[in-house]
Amino acid sequence: MIVVVKNGTTERQIENFCDWIRSQGIGTHLFHGDFQTVIGLIGDTMKLDEEMIHGLDIVESVKRISDPFKSANRKFHPDDSVIDISGKTTVGGDIFAVMAGPCSIESEEQILEVARAVKASGATMLRGGAFKPRTSPYDFQGLRADGIELLLEAKKETGLPIVTEIMSATHLPLFEDVDVIQVGARNMQNFELLKELGKTRKPILLKRGLANTLKELLMSAEYIMAGGNENIILCERGVRTFETYTRNTLDISAVPMLHELSHLPVIVDPSHATGVSRLVKPMALAAAAAGANGLMIEVHNNPKAALCDGPQSLTPEQFDDVMKSVSCIIDAVKATK
Amino acid sequence: MIVVVKNGTTERQIENFCDWIRSQGIGTHLFHGDFQTVIGLIGDTMKLDEEMIHGLDIVESVKRISDPFKSANRKFHPDDSVIDISGKTTVGGDIFAVMAGPCSIESEEQILEVARAVKASGATMLRGGAFKPRTSPYDFQGLRADGIELLLEAKKETGLPIVTEIMSATHLPLFEDVDVIQVGARNMQNFELLKELGKTRKPILLKRGLANTLKELLMSAEYIMAGGNENIILCERGVRTFETYTRNTLDISAVPMLHELSHLPVIVDPSHATGVSRLVKPMALAAAAAGANGLMIEVHNNPKAALCDGPQSLTPEQFDDVMKSVSCIIDAVKATK
Amino acid sequence: MIVVVKNGTTERQIENFCDWIRSQGIGTHLFHGDFQTVIGLIGDTMKLDEEMIHGLDIVESVKRISDPFKSANRKFHPDDSVIDISGKTTVGGDIFAVMAGPCSIESEEQILEVARAVKASGATMLRGGAFKPRTSPYDFQGLRADGIELLLEAKKETGLPIVTEIMSATHLPLFEDVDVIQVGARNMQNFELLKELGKTRKPILLKRGLANTLKELLMSAEYIMAGGNENIILCERGVRTFETYTRNTLDISAVPMLHELSHLPVIVDPSHATGVSRLVKPMALAAAAAGANGLMIEVHNNPKAALCDGPQSLTPEQFDDVMKSVSCIIDAVKATK
Amino acid sequence: MIVVVKNGTTERQIENFCDWIRSQGIGTHLFHGDFQTVIGLIGDTMKLDEEMIHGLDIVESVKRISDPFKSANRKFHPDDSVIDISGKTTVGGDIFAVMAGPCSIESEEQILEVARAVKASGATMLRGGAFKPRTSPYDFQGLRADGIELLLEAKKETGLPIVTEIMSATHLPLFEDVDVIQVGARNMQNFELLKELGKTRKPILLKRGLANTLKELLMSAEYIMAGGNENIILCERGVRTFETYTRNTLDISAVPMLHELSHLPVIVDPSHATGVSRLVKPMALAAAAAGANGLMIEVHNNPKAALCDGPQSLTPEQFDDVMKSVSCIIDAVKATK
Numbered sequence A, B, C, D: 001m002i003v004v005v006k007n008g009t010t011e012r013q014i015e016n017f018c019d020w021i022r023s024q025g026i027g028t029h030l031f032h033g034d035f036q037t038v039i040g041l042i043g044d045t046m047k048l049d050e051e052m053i054h055g056l057d058i059v060e061s062v063k064r065i066s067d068p069f070k071s072a073n074r075k076f077h078p079d080d081s082v083i084d085i086s087g088k089t090t091v092g093g094d095i096f097a098v099m100a101g102p103c104s105i106e107s108e109e110q111i112l113e114v115a116r117a118v119k120a121s122g123a124t125m126l127r128g129g130a131f132k133p134r135t136s137p138y139d140f141q142g143l144r145a146d147g148i149e150l151l152l153e154a155k156k157e158t159g160l161p162i163v164t165e166i167m168s169a170t171h172l173p174l175f176e177d178v179d180v181i182q183v184g185a186r187n188m189q190n191f192e193l194l195k196e197l198g199k200t201r202k203p204i205l206l207k208r209g210l211a212n213t214l215k216e217l218l219m220s221a222e223y224i225m226a227g228g229n230e231n232i233i234l235c236e237r238g239v240r241t242f243e244t245y246t247r248n249t250l251d252i253s254a255v256p257m258l259h260e261l262s263h264l265p266v267i268v269d270p271s272h273a274t275g276v277s278r279l280v281k282p283m284a285l286a287a288a289a290a291g292a293n294g295l296m297i298e299v300h301n302n303p304k305a306a307l308c309d310g311p312q313s314l315t316p317e318q319f320d321d322v323m324k325s326v327s328c329i330i331d332a333v334k335a336t337k
Helices: A011-022 A050-054 A108-121 A145-158 A169-175 A191-199 A214-226 A254-261 A270-274 A277-289 A316-335 B011-022 B050-054 B108-121 B145-158 B169-175 B191-199 B214-226 B254-261 B270-274 B277-289 B316-335 C011-022 C050-054 C108-121 C145-158 C169-175 C191-199 C214-226 C254-261 C270-274 C277-289 C316-335 D011-022 D050-054 D108-121 D145-158 D169-175 D191-199 D214-226 D254-261 D270-274 D277-289 D316-335
Strands: A002-005 A027-032 A037-042 A059-063 A083-085 A089-091 A097-101 A125-127 A162-166 A180-183 A204-207 A232-236 A266-268 A294-298 B002-005 B027-032 B037-042 B059-063 B083-085 B089-091 B097-101 B125-127 B162-166 B180-183 B204-207 B232-236 B266-268 B294-298 C002-005 C027-032 C037-042 C059-063 C083-085 C089-091 C097-101 C125-127 C162-166 C180-183 C204-207 C232-236 C266-268 C294-298 D002-005 D027-032 D037-042 D059-063 D083-085 D089-091 D097-101 D125-127 D162-166 D180-183 D204-207 D232-236 D266-268 D294-298
Touching (some): A027 D027, A027 D037, A050 A059, A059 D059, A097 A108, A097 A316, A108 A125, A108 A145, A125 A145, A145 A162, A145 A169, A162 A169, A169 A191, A169 B169, A204 A214, A214 A232, A214 A254, A232 A254, A254 A266, A266 A277, A270 A277, A270 A294, A316 C316, B011 B037, B037 C027, B089 B097, B097 B108, B097 B316, B108 B145, B125 B145, B162 B169, B169 B191, B180 B191, B191 B214, B214 B232, B214 B254, B232 B254, B266 B277, B277 B294, B277 D254, C011 C027, C097 C108, C097 C316, C108 C125, C108 C145, C125 C145, C145 C162, C162 C169, C191 C214, C254 C266, C266 C277, C270 C277, C270 C294, C294 C316, D011 D027, D011 D037, D050 D059, D145 D162, D169 D191, D204 D214, D214 D254, D232 D254, D270 D294, D277 D316
Parallel strands (some): A180 A204, A204 A232, A266 A294, B097 B294, B125 B162, B162 B180, B180 B204, B232 B266, B266 B294, C180 C204, C204 C232, C232 C266, C266 C294, D097 D125, D162 D180, D180 D204
Antiparallel strands (some): A002 A037, A002 A059, A027 A037, B002 B037, B002 B059, C002 C037, C002 C059, C083 C089, D002 D059, D083 D089
């Protein structure tokens, strides 16, 4: 960590600061520029609070040299993590993961029909929303526990592992037979929930918040990993910008950047990011071309009557077309390596 | 709600859409422009899902005419809400509310000393963090239950009502004697938490999320109000932008805009917004000038050793100065009315 | 255009407003909802100023139904535009355009070496900066007129059409033999410059501003087209967000969205968008997969000593590798259609 | 400047880098952390290009310690600059500057009527748009040269110095008798224009771009000052965010922050920032309370018929009320010092 000292700071003040730092087992190293004095802090600075130091009277600015994430950091774990999904499939290895299904589970008929269709097209997991985070309290909030029941039925029939979102740690008992627990964008920094998930050993699909940096995403992964659960799948799903034609701006560059920073697998959700079904295909292809480990795609047997997020859903036929095209892109990407 | 129909849509398709809308007890009204056909939906469209309609094949765009919030809406409640705080003070009426205290509660000595100081300077409530949302799992997470105990002691001694943040509904029993429960920016859309708070009758201080619109803030208030708890205090605390000199960008225009949209009181937190203690005073004055109903300000008896968020804390002396200046501004604002 | 009238507006006021609108040759159509009155304006509303109407006392909000761009609008020109580049190549047709070269032209040796290299790898045009927009007045500002001379030499030797940026209309005479004139992100709304470019018939490469919406990009294209120059190539190059690992956030979804809105070709600049050379390849592949009509890529024969923007430049060897990979992706995309 | 070296870099590579830096007359200072090596660059690093160094293979990250602006920097000019306006008034000293007038000049009658009214209410300068930057080529583009003529008439009659916007350096001759030349937000990084303005000695009102940081604003001021013109007035006018209720988000914290970074005066434009006339008063008061040196406010004698930007204009009566209130706030602010 590098600390830039304010002009006008006395030698005595600098000495005091360095003493305090050294008392925490961290070394200090001073050097004087023409205009400014800088202190290098050497050692395990992960335990120092950057903002606290920044707030000291004598400090002009602070720069953290080492990344603040450890367990998620590729520097300490050079090999790609491969997340095992109930022994049936993986995310992060050779298999390109595709989690497909409806935004909201609505009925037995619906979820079974979609599950069969996406399996036939090559999806590796079934997704479906039971608990739904909705901006308005007046919107449909999901079938909740009943939705998970229906999802488990579909799992039983098709053999597809299932992915569904959790909104409160108190619901955890309902997720016992769920294969992958999803943490939604709005809960990415619900730290109490992250800590509880760290106590489980379930694969966690962690979505990037609408206004969160990649560093914050990795720090949230770190919360779960610090509890002992290293089965994390990162998910880029778009960030909030000023653009209004798309719901959010899908940050595809997050894929190679996260791969550089971390060993955790990265998937992309083009459905929520754009909010427009006709953009799902091009963005799915772009994500695959950029090296994503998989996709999460909304598929609905009757998007026009879907109880939520209809606009971005594909029909099973459209999904089948996307899968064929994605497969061509993946082959091309492999050929380029 | 106004629905713009895509070019190329057949009369039959439009007819089907209108039938479906009318089957929900909502009227339709068609008109044809030179280039485009538009359908007006008339009635209680609050129950319609804008995004779902937007997703229909025949729909080019949708515009909601009425605001999607009802209980929080000034249109239906023209008079300012005045929130009673345990019979000791109010927020939203004639009293300018000032919630002051340390970011984190650290010790009995600290919280008592700060409590006495801020009371002497005219604060109307004591704030202090027991549960702390920190980006990193390696940072200090707060004294938690012990912190609330210390806060209650300070309340007992000074008589100041207390404000502290909740991070999980499972902690609610610990908040029984807390006067105002704070929902932090990162939990503004933790809907399961909001629903639980809707079941209480405690005043809730709801902070705007870092990347949330005013409409979303009001929708989150609506979640709590829909549960029957109408004691909501809104808090502007800065939004995330590209600017890096300040931690966030304090959106002071949110104050008059929220007053126009809603009857709920609005306070401002200049400490977290800027992250720089020397900006707290000018921004506190600006907030008061813009018509805020109060302020939340961090005060620490020893900011340099604070375990968290030190940079933005004021000393008791600085806080006293801010209070005197704010008081001049409030008098001036009253004189201008 | 749809105008939502404020509650409390009198019949008389509405009548006056409608008269004023009709006096401009535009029809009006009233309808009354349960809570709100709405007026539909029918006709050539392109000439109405949305913000001006929004400012009227009786108006609560305004929604433009038709897009405000006409010449650039796919609705009125369903077929893709193919821009001819001096009879030597095209952008927007079957050819995948690749403009490659150094950020800044530094010397004859440099530009010739790079030109030969990128031609050998399959670039269809040579790019190079002569006039450089730099944030600091103390940074290298480009070779200016001398840079264009060197570029023309490289054109002569290699036969590659050349692309270079203009920063002021007063420099136009220097661009006589330039094949494509680039308008940089910071000048996207330099309307006086756009008007002057509208008087030429040169192909214009119009880059999206760092904080500009797609609608604003198309309105800037419209400025040039309104002058009679329809040879516009749009370029996505990343938008400004809160993320700091990448310089900007490349908005790949702009590619299919612009293709839907407009008939103009769309290329992508992954070099400037990310500011990180090791992200250029994955983002180039992503852009190709999403359907871009081409790429603009920085190539430098010695990136480590480049006078500007070195970090994002590729070596000729790296560029050759990117070209081979992009070609695989393009074949795959064609196969998916 | 601090350079963090990538892991795996050889001693030889570091040596080469340091040699190259030293060859530019800048000292180097190495220190080795547990995980990372850092090089301090000591001397006049203003001439080094941060991004170029960041792009070197061996470099992980770069931090500039000294601010890249020099002439605008308060460190080197501790006293507030006071800008003289044609000997008639000042900006930055004891006078609170108020520039008021219509967004667009429309007629002799209009500008004279507004000029007389704003003078009577205490405005210190008259503003009016002759050249108008409009997003759409189909919107009113201003009276241009004729508008400046009308403004000069109003100046003659009222004695008020005048402020108007320039959009191209080729128009400079028309600005000979203009007292303050305004550079609009969209031209803040039109560097060729800034350079030309640096050759004049006219006071320049430099507006912050919609997506520009304070550092970039100061670098643009630096462009003008590097040419020898030190008469710069900075203007905050809102930045682009995701919020939609207001046109832009007025960043009031820019006022105290710019005062800390620079000696140049700072004014605020609440009219354009919010785009809503009823927010102009509270935001004007907030700006004054935060320590702004002045305001720019739109006033129109008939806002409902204004040819542009009507919604944010005040009537002369409303402006008079704002002036009275602002005056109360300024007195209160003085009392607090």
